Amino acid sequence: MKLLEKFQALGQARDQLKNLGVDPFNVVVEKILSPTEAIVNGHRVILAGTNNYLGLTFHPECIAAAEKALREEGCGTTGSRMANGNYADHLALEREFAEFYRKPYSVVFSTGYLANLALLSTLPGADDVILLDADCHASIYDGCKMSPAEVIRFRHNDVDDLAKRLRRLKDRAQRTLVVVEGLYSMLGDTAPLKAIAEIKDEYGACLMVDEAHSLGVLGESGRGLAEAEGVEALVDFTVGTFSKSLGAIGGYCVSPHRELDILRYTARPYIFTASSSPAQIASTRVALRLLRDGGELRRRLWSNAERFHQGLSSLGCQLGPQMSPVIPILLSESREDSLLVWHELLQNGVYVNLVMPPATPDHRCLLRCSMSAAHTPEQIDQLLETCAKVFAAHGLVSH
Amino acid sequence: MKTYQDILNELLETIRPLAPNADSLTEDTELMGNLGLDSMKVMNLLQEVEDHFDVSIPINVLPDVRTVGDLARKIHEILGER
Numbered sequence: 001m002k003l004l005e006k007f008q009a010l011g012q013a014r015d016q017l018k019n020l021g022v023d024p025f026n027v028v029v030e031k032i033l034s035p036t037e038a039i040v041n042g043h044r045v046i047l048a049g050t051n052n053y054l055g056l057t058f059h060p061e062c063i064a065a066a067e068k069a070l071r072e073e074g075c076g077t078t079g080s081r082m083a084n085g086n087y088a089d090h091l092a093l094e095r096e097f098a099e100f101y102r103k104p105y106s107v108v109f110s111t112g113y114l115a116n117l118a119l120l121s122t123l124p125g126a127d128d129v130i131l132l133d134a135d136c137h138a139s140i141y142d143g144c145k146m147s148p149a150e151v152i153r154f155r156h157n158d159v160d161d162l163a164k165r166l167r168r169l170k171d172r173a174q175r176t177l178v179v180v181e182g183l184y185s186m187l188g189d190t191a192p193l194k195a196i197a198e199i200k201d202e203y204g205a206c207l208m209v210d211e212a213h214s215l216g217v218l219g220e221s222g223r224g225l226a227e228a229e230g231v232e233a234l235v236d237f238t239v240g241t242f243s244k245s246l247g248a249i250g251g252y253c254v255s256p257h258r259e260l261d262i263l264r265y266t267a268r269p270y271i272f273t274a275s276s277s278p279a280q281i282a283s284t285r286v287a288l289r290l291l292r293d294g295g296e297l298r299r300r301l302w303s304n305a306e307r308f309h310q311g312l313s314s315l316g317c318q319l320g321p322q323m324s325p326v327i328p329i330l331l332s333e334s335r336e337d338s339l340l341v342w343h344e345l346l347q348n349g350v351y352v353n354l355v356m357p358p359a360t361p362d363h364r365c366l367l368r369c370s371m372s373a374a375h376t377p378e379q380i381d382q383l384l385e386t387c388a389k390v391f392a393a394h395g396l397v398s399h
Numbered sequence: 400m401k402t403y404q405d406i407l408n409e410l411l412e413t414i415r416p417l418a419p420n421a422d423s424l425t426e427d428t429e430l431m432g433n434l435g436l437d438s439m440k441v442m443n444l445l446q447e448v449e450d451h452f453d454v455s456i457p458i459n460v461l462p463d464v465r466t467v468g469d470l471a472r473k474i475h476e477i478l479g480e481r
Contacts, residue, residue, distance in 0.1 A: 144459075150457040151459045152457050152458065155446065168453065168454065169455070357439070358439060
């Protein structure tokens with residue numbers, strides 16, 4: 001087989017989408033109007049699939065801080081922190097993350113993806129074990145691929161299966177990094193973190209929690225699931241992203257362990273990439289403050305999630321196992337039908353994410369919706385009205 | 400300690416009820432190719448097998464596990480390390 005032949009099947013699949021005139025994986029956002037509205041593929045839509053949980057992307061204070069940094073510090077850093085040096089704002093943001101989480105050590109990465117790669121490729125060595133929830137994000141799986149450690153999965157959110165696998169490891173359980181997420185991005189369910197933290201503690205393992213979707217969403221101060229469950233003291237490494245509740249691009253890790261700081265000298269995804277631009281760091285610093293003081297934003301977010309979830313439930317939609325700002329609508333196994341449903345929603349002013357197997361937890365396609373504190377009740381009612389019309393036309397709900 | 404053959408026999412018995420094309424199940428049957436299972440079903444099957452033998456099979460060894468025999472050898476290896 002020649003070098004490029006392996007892409008033929010994928011190319012054909014892409015062409016099929018093109019011929020159908022429906023490609024949910026390559027939409028064009030022609031104009032972004034607000035955190036909740038845009039012109040997508042020529043249609044004015046309500047955005048209900050962009051992870052903009054707190055709606056901070058257009059916050060005037062974030063924009064003003066980014067503008068100031070852009071003017072004073074330039075468009076980019078043109079290199080890595082190791083080679084080009086640490087900008088004062090990168091260090092300030094690290095201090096602010098450490099203070100926010102009440103942990104002594106904090107590192108900021110260029111993306112959330114790189115934060116996971118950096119931790120997982122570096123922390124567990126050749127004799128160690130990574131024990132991850134089967135539904136973890138691709139960035140966690142990719143980090144595992146870069147690690148020389150043994151990688152074992154446990155059944156999603158199954159504490160008994162985790163305990164069984166720790167027991168099987170015997171003495172090696174103490175050389176194990178358990179990896180879970182706070183809020184899972186496909187089904188919107190949370191980890192049984194209290195039980196997981198207690199078990200990892202019993203076996204002397206370490207625990208890493210990716211709070212990418214739970215930062216700003218869960219916990220009194222928005223620190224995520226560990227705060228909500230009261231187990232922050234049992235978490236060894238908390239990882240997260242700026243690209244959801246904080247409305248920018250970047251990643252972070254906080255930890256009580258000094259070794260996190262040492263990672264700066266050995267984690268390749270930290271060393272060999274350019275650091276975040278000054279504007280990204282500046283807007284994130286403001287967004288972190290707004291998030292910390294964002295009790296009202298969180299209340300609005302959850303109220304919106306409840307309104308949408310309840311509405312979909314009343315329509316007779318099949319939803320995920322738990323109510324949260326990530327709301328999956330389960331469809332059939334037919335990719336063609338699901339594509340048409342997604343496309344009609346878009347044409348009628350609703351933007352959500354279409355997810356197909358193997359990215360879904362079973363053989364069904366799903367529409368992944370994410371709510372924002374910035375949605376108005378009227379927008380949510382409009383979303384529900386359109387969903388009712390389109391789903392009824394496709395026999396997904398009764399008329 | 401169980402021999403490779405013991406493990407293979409138990410493995411065949413464990414897989415048989417879970418695989419639609421299991422009539423011609425042998426040591427050389429390919430897990431993905433011949434059993435009529437997609438990658439998700441293979442992962443579920445592996446979890447059944449792990450529970451049966453009370454072992455955890457690391458996912459980074461799976462690229463080397465193509466056939467039922469490969470899986471039996473891997474389980475034999477893991478049980479031998481205990």
